[in-house]
Amino acid sequence: MIxxxxxxxxxxxxxxxxxxxxxxxxxxxxxxxxxxxxxxLELDGAPPENExxxxxxxxxKKYPVVNGQPARDYNLAPYWKIPSQGQRxxxxxxxxxxxxxxxREDVFARLARGVNAPFKSAREHLAFHLVYAGKKxxxxxTFDHRLFDARGAEAFLxxxxxxxxGNGESSAGISLVEPPHLCRWREKFRAGQQVNRAFLKLGEKxxxxxxxxxxxxxxxxxxFKIIPFDKAQTAKIVDNAYDEAGYLLLMPYMLGVAVYVLxxxxxxxxxxxxxxxxxxxxxxxxxxxxxxxxxxxxxxxxLFLIQGHEADSFPALLSSIKRQLYSQVKSRLPQDIExxxxxxxIAPLPILSHLMRLHLKGQIASFCxxxxxxxxxxxxxxxxxKVCNIFHMPRxxxxxxxxxxxxxxxxxxxxxxxxxxxxLSDDEVNTMINRMESLLGV
Amino acid sequence: xxxxxxxxxxxxxxxxxxAILSVGPSTIVPDVPLHELGVDSLSFVELxxxxxxxxxLKLMETSLTKEDFQTIRSLASCISKMR
Numbered sequence: 001m002i003x004x005x006x007x008x009x010x011x012x013x014x015x016x017x018x019x020x021x022x023x024x025x026x027x028x029x030x031x032x033x034x035x036x037x038x039x040x041l042e043l044d045g046a047p048p049e050n051e052x053x054x055x056x057x058x059x060x061k062k063y064p065v066v067n068g069q070p071a072r073d074y075n076l077a078p079y080w081k082i083p084s085q086g087q088r089x090x091x092x093x094x095x096x097x098x099x100x101x102x103x104r105e106d107v108f109a110r111l112a113r114g115v116n117a118p119f120k121s122a123r124e125h126l127a128f129h130l131v132y133a134g135k136k137x138x139x140x141x142t143f144d145h146r147l148f149d150a151r152g153a154e155a156f157l158x159x160x161x162x163x164x165x166g167n168g169e170s171s172a173g174i175s176l177v178e179p180p181h182l183c184r185w186r187e188k189f190r191a192g193q194q195v196n197r198a199f200l201k202l203g204e205k206x207x208x209x210x211x212x213x214x215x216x217x218x219x220x221x222x223x224f225k226i227i228p229f230d231k232a233q234t235a236k237i238v239d240n241a242y243d244e245a246g247y248l249l250l251m252p253y254m255l256g257v258a259v260y261v262l263x264x265x266x267x268x269x270x271x272x273x274x275x276x277x278x279x280x281x282x283x284x285x286x287x288x289x290x291x292x293x294x295x296x297x298x299x300x301x302x303l304f305l306i307q308g309h310e311a312d313s314f315p316a317l318l319s320s321i322k323r324q325l326y327s328q329v330k331s332r333l334p335q336d337i338e339x340x341x342x343x344x345x346i347a348p349l350p351i352l353s354h355l356m357r358l359h360l361k362g363q364i365a366s367f368c369x370x371x372x373x374x375x376x377x378x379x380x381x382x383x384x385x386k387v388c389n390i391f392h393m394p395r396x397x398x399x400x401x402x403x404x405x406x407x408x409x410x411x412x413x414x415x416x417x418x419x420x421x422x423x424l425s426d427d428e429v430n431t432m433i434n435r436m437e438s439l440l441g442v
Numbered sequence: 443x444x445x446x447x448x449x450x451x452x453x454x455x456x457x458x459x460x461a462i463l464s465v466g467p468s469t470i471v472p473d474v475p476l477h478e479l480g481v482d483s484l485s486f487v488e489l490x491x492x493x494x495x496x497x498x499l500k501l502m503e504t505s506l507t508k509e510d511f512q513t514i515r516s517l518a519s520c521i522s523k524m525r
Contacts, residue, residue: 242508245506246502246505246506246507246511247476247486247506247507247508247510247511247512248476248477248481248482248483248486248511249483249486249487249506250482250483251482251483251484252483282484286463286464286465287463287480288464288465289464322502323502325487326487326490326491326502329484329487329488329491330491330494371483373482
């Protein structure tokens with residue numbers, strides 16, 4: 001066996017990382033900004049801005065990986081080039097002060113500007129925002145999905161807090177070592193065959209049902225509609241999920257809810273041709289490994305195909321989703337996608353982004369969905385302020401430019417609709433929320 | 443078809459849940475609710491697939507009630523009755 005030399009300035013990218021790079025490429029081409037997301041902590045007060053800025057700067061200095069950039073090795077495997085200390089751009093940190101009577105909607109409108117603004121350089125992958133809104137404070141971290149997945153970003157902020165509280169060295173135990181994955185070719189090609197068959201099946205009646213993306217996206221960003229549920233509402237939703245989908249089946253239940261409410265909008269617009277194809281991202285690392293595997297992407301995908309008539313009835317929809325979920329877990333589709341995607345790393349991003357749209361005639365999905373589960377930000381406080389809630393504001397790959405996401409923090413479920421500006425009207429978004437609340441009985 | 447006791451089924455389930463969660467079997471307590479052990483939607487479906495392969499029971503098609511599925515102990519008892 002050939003042992004490749006390990007370099008602390010080089011972290012090989014997995015196939016999934018490379019797919020996320022392709023999403024970033026596609027978003028930059030379509031909207032001018034990459035595949036970014038934002039985690040927002042709602043606090044019972046605002047931390048002092050100078051102290052926050054200084055502490056964040058000191059904390060981030062310990063992680064040169066956050067200022068890396070992609071490159072290709074002599075063996076053609078892509079890797080993340082980690083700069084040495086000293087070549088670091090300054091931390092991007094801005095402050096907004098809203099009126100005392102500003103509500104959450106005003107705050108999220110302000111924060112949407114942050115997540116829609118491109119990073120200032122190829123080496124910048126993080127930006128922080130502090131919003132003062134009356135007695136409340138909001139701290140947001142915009143992050144490049146090439147650097148973190150959602151749970152990794154939460155864990156990173158949690159590490160900052162643990163260090164603030166004096167609970168040890170945050171960087172201990174973090175792994176930045178990834179092999180180039182240039183072996184086990186037979187397994188990779190077998191996995192590729194399975195994934196190709198799954199896509200061919202999805203593409204039988206391609207293209208999927210989609211909402212038209214507004215033309216001239218370059219000066220447009222994403223809009224976000226946050227749907228917070230309190231603890232009592234969350235408990236009711238979980239009970240409903242257990243009754244209607246089955247014990248512990250909250251993820252397929254929430255996917256069913258998302259398809260059902262979006263189907264209403266498609267039907268209202270008389271978009272009835274094709275099936276719904278939904279890509280569902282899932283976290284592939286065990287809970288206790290989130291802290292070790294905080295950087296880069298540790299996820300894979302399920303792919304659901306829902307026929308229009310199935311979406312007319314919620315029980316039929318749930319039944320179809322459960323059947324497909326079971327079948328894909330049994331056939332190990334997410335593991336095959338992880339394995340097979342390593343083969344795609346040979347493709348430059350313009351070619352890969354084209355290949356990814358080949359099976360579905362120029363599309364990737366009708367919309368993206370994710371249920372992150374319990375937040376990896378487990379600290380009750382941020383600096384000295386109580387964390388009241390945690391939200392995500394993810395930009396979605398374009399196409400489809402539409403996503404529905406759920407996650408839980410401190411016993412509260414939060415949802416977010418993310419869509420390219422102008423794709424949905426305010427009336428349509430309100431209709432979707434009303435339908436969702438009515439379906440969930442909250 | 444072999445007839446395993448509830449205790450044997452329980453031991454198999456403990457091993458499988460531990461493998462799915464990447465933890466040691468000694469950390470799995472059979473009368474603690476699965477969600478408290480860290481089982482979520484995905485790992486629960488993985489467990490149902492293991493049950494089909496091991497006991498030839500397709501539980502995803504049943505009503506998956508909380509009473510029958512909440513703990514490894516109740517699940518073992520349910521599997522024993524269905525075989």
